[in-house]
Amino acid sequence: MSRPLLTLLALGILFGCTRGQSSSSVPSPSDESAVIAGDSLYGRVGCDRCHGVDAGGTLNGGSLRTTNWKFNNGSFDDLVRVIAEGVPASALHDRTRRQGMPPRGGAAITGEQIRQLAAFVYAISKR
Numbered sequence: 001m002s003r004p005l006l007t008l009l010a011l012g013i014l015f016g017c018t019r020g021q022s023s024s025s026v027p028s029p030s031d032e033s034a035v036i037a038g039d040s041l042y043g044r045v046g047c048d049r050c051h052g053v054d055a056g057g058t059l060n061g062g063s064l065r066t067t068n069w070k071f072n073n074g075s076f077d078d079l080v081r082v083i084a085e086g087v088p089a090s091a092l093h094d095r096t097r098r099q100g101m102p103p104r105g106g107a108a109i110t111g112e113q114i115r116q117l118a119a120f121v122y123a124i125s126k127r
């Protein structure tokens with residue numbers, strides 16, 4: 001599936017699935033521009049190297065297109081936490097993977113960019 005189509009699907013699902021939910025369960029910023037910015041950042045800062053171009057996962061990083069999370073509870077705030085803090089190698093259950101995820105994915109990204117990436121991941125995980 002192409003990246004623009006993936007983003008459009010994620011936006012539709014994000015805004016369709018979050019109606020009627022409490023504000024703590026939806027991304028902040030929850031607007032379309034945050035998801036689009038996160039999609040753009042995803043490839044630019046290197047998330048795709050471990051999680052795949054389509055975010056479906058690779059040998060180095062799990063799928064982000066899931067609701068079966070291993071290191072967070074699937075909430076927007078917890079996605080922000082995992083992106084910011086990373087996942088230490090000692091926490092990995094799959095011993096075929098030797099490296100965890102470095103804080104901020106090893107990239108020099110701001111707090112706002114972390115929230116944009118989290119908005120994108122949150123959106124694609126809900127489709």
